Amino acid sequence: MSTAAHASAGAAESTPFPSAKLGIWWFLASEIMVFGGLIVSYLLFRMAGPGWSAELHHNSTLLGTVNTLILLTSSFTMVEVHRAHGRGEEAKFRLHLALTILLGLVFLAIKGAEYTAHIREGLVPAKSMFWAFYFGMTGLHGLHVLGGIVANACLYAVAARPGGVARYGHRAEMNGLYWHFVDVVWIFLFPLLYLG
Amino acid sequence: MFAWLPENVSTFGGDIDSIFRFIYYIVGFWFLATQGFLIYCLIRFRRRPGRRPPYLHGNNLSQAAWILLPLVIVLVLDLWIDFRSADVWAKVKVGGPRPDVVIEVTGKQFNWIMTYPGPDGRFGTADDKKVENELHVPVNKVVQVVLRGEDVIHSFFLPQLRLKQDVVPGRAIRAWFQATKPGKYEIPCAELCGFGHSGMKGWLHVHAEAQYKEWARKMWPGS
Amino acid sequence: MSGTTAAAGGHHGEPGGFLRKYVFSADHKMIARQYMFISLFWAAVGGYFAYIIRWQLAHPEADIPLFGRPIGPDEYNAFVTMHGTIMVFFVAMPLLLASFGNFLIPLMIGARDMAFPRLNMLSVWVLGAASALLLLSFFVEGGPAAGGWTGYPPLSARTAYVGADKGMDLWLLALALEFASFLMGGINFLVTPLNMRTRGMGLLRMPLFVWMVMIASLLFLLSVGPLVAGAVMLLLDRNLGTSFFLASGGGDPLLWQHLFWFFGHPEVYVILLPGLGAMMEVMPTFSRKTIFGYRPIIVAVLVAGALSFVVWAHHQYISGLDPRLATPFSVTTILISVPFALIVFALLATLWGGSIRLATPMWFAVGGLAVFIFGGLTGIFNGSAAVDIYIHDTYFVVAHFHSTFFSALFLAGFAAIYYWYPKMFGRMMNEALGQIHFWGTFLFFLAVFVPMHLVGVGGMMRRIANPGQYEFLAPLSGLNRMITMSAVLLLLSQFFFAFNFFWSMFRGRRAPDNPWEGTTLEWTTPSPPPHGNWPGEVPQVHHPPYGYGLPGAGEDWVPQHRPAPSGAGAGR
Known part of the structure; x- marks a missing residue:
């Protein structure tokens, strides 16, 4: 613990980590347990039965790969947002933030197209255990992507004001931690649900 | 307490009841010891004018030994319960004899x-x-x-x-x-x-x- | 350090206007009061349900006074379910963890507010929304959830099985919101003590209550995830026709039990630890003696917390789980008695040699400790897989967990309320009424739950609406009636509290800053504390809490903010 004396009274004793970051970390720790619970359940069912290779083949590896690349790229642009804040480059900050939001929307659009195709084929959640897990896991992940888009859009709204980047730009780091987490979850879901 | 148990009419029921009793005596001992100690403290150390309690922080080994030693007894009794209980569990629930x-x-x-x-x-x-x-x-x-x-x-x-x-x-x-x-x-x-x-x-x-x-x-x- | 400096200067000024001050407040003290009123409201509802349940068990199918008619078995299941849900999620967690956690953490560590005041406000509002959904579920067709507070599928997964329809979904949504609320709260309870301490307040100088709340929050954050996943699956099973928990569609009913109890056992400590923490504050103050084994207690709680993640299957010994798994889980379960025995011994040693004043908070604390020991010991029976074959799902289990929960939630909770009420509301509660309340609560509690163990020994199953339907339970009917009478008296005793609580708020004697001569920081500021917690500078801390009887000190107690006299052994 540091005993760095602040000019203002109180809050003299703290960990080396900013509160906002600690908060996000605790939040992500609990999120890991949510997806962990789902993934472990998925694995238990999969190992208990003959496997789901037939169902897995219904999923387009191409679309899954494209979506993976989109999310990875958006993680990169998110890092750029954070960097731009550090360097005080306001235009770049806004550009990359907009790109991140856009990539997230494209991800959801592709996911939506996949959902539509599945449902047209009758591959609804009630069809089998695989499809129940597929829709449950990607659906919950999709909601998280949506949440990240909303958080980034809020940040964009305040960053678009004059002086907004300087004032609120540090939030990019928190949004980024969350966004990377959402990305990492997808890295787990992609092989489990597309590659077999 | 055991008067309330329904009459046992199975071969392994007696084993389960005996573990029940075994645990009852062990926790009964701890119950009497801790509650007796608690009541003793409340009476013996009630507030009197001028009384100055000793400073016992319990953070070093020589003081913490007062609670660590009984803890060893707790641990030993725990394991004893575990061993006896595991045998009865295995008898009733794991495998079982060839059925008639x-x-x-x-x-x-x-x-x-x-x-x-x-x-x-x-x-x-x-x-x-x-x-x-x-x-x-x-x-x-x-x-x-x-x-x-x-x-x-x-x-x-x-x-x-x-x-x-x-x-x-x-x-x-x-x-x-x-x-x-x-x-x-x-x-x-x-x-x-x-x-x-x-x-x-x-x-x-x-x-x-x-x-x-x-x-x-x-x-x-x-x- | 943006978060730490931001709150230091009181970055949100004194709020004006009724709504800003009492409703949309981000002040941790007001939020604490909001949590307290939510939990007391639900405690009244949950207590009323307990009364209905008990009346039905003693006089099956008779008219229930204050309800006006007999209840059917389907309604009985709903009352049992809602009683459990309310007491665990809407009384215990809001009162001990959220209300006192919110009120005391900043005051005890010398902070002007929580780390995230607006998140804090959001958390209480989300709990309000959860409460509204739960209330709504009483008025939908099919009635509220009736699948037990554990909500085991397939029963909970199909309306045809359980009877309740939308009530079941609302129940799940209310729980989901409750979890979200406590995730937000938990983040505050963890980050605030880590980053917002005043000068000199090292982590190992924090009062134990703060430690208990921190560890409880940590356990909650790490355990609730799988149950959230389970709740999502159950909602899908109910509404989209999936079969996660239905064998007919390839699912497995036991999966829910794993997800539920992986959360369920740590959840026990989420409720228990703040209660124990309150006892750990009250007992040193009223015995004028430092806590015995500050550090060993923290280690023991961490060990118990870690063990609580590997004991969940003790709820499932006879669930159809591979029977070979029972013994390892039985061993870890019974081993949990070791850290808890240490905590109990440490608290008993704290009393030893003290100068004990038995005011109301102290009566509730020692009464709570006595009952906690009792409830902990009866847990050993349940922990043994062999004995559990017989007592599982009987009233022995019900009596056991009520003994532990009641001691932590109500006895320790009342200790906390009587102890910190002066700080919270600026008035003293009435001592005579408090002592009557204690003896009524304590004695009638024993009269309810000691015989209830015997009912369990007699083999009476949980959650049956009418024991009169069974011949082998006939000898227990006298006991059941006696328990119900005691339960009614236990509930009536609470009116002494309710009256005292509200009367003292307006008519109680004005509270001094430090009515109990406590050593921790919350007693260094006026009662109630102003916005920003201290009128001037936040006090600096010079030594650990509970500085009673320091050798070399002239007085018999040295508050944390006063430098210890030279030569006093307060260095550790």
């Missing part, structure tokens, strides 16, 4: 359906008989029940035989017992299973050998 009689019991909102294999001793043949809520078994014989569930989780409970086993849809769970005394005993459901949970019960009829044969003759008149 096998009966399928299906839990269904809100009945127990008993399937008897008939004289051929095999299920899925023409002489199978299904009866609602009446389980007939011979005394002093090893009875295996194969528990299945049709809708929700139920729990097959034989209080006098100290046997309980949940009934789970999608599984066939085997349990066994050996009754030691003829009589008629209730089979309640012990797991909440819907609005009819209370009152979902069957009857276990433990017959002496002659009566059991008599019952079987009535059930399967031809054989």
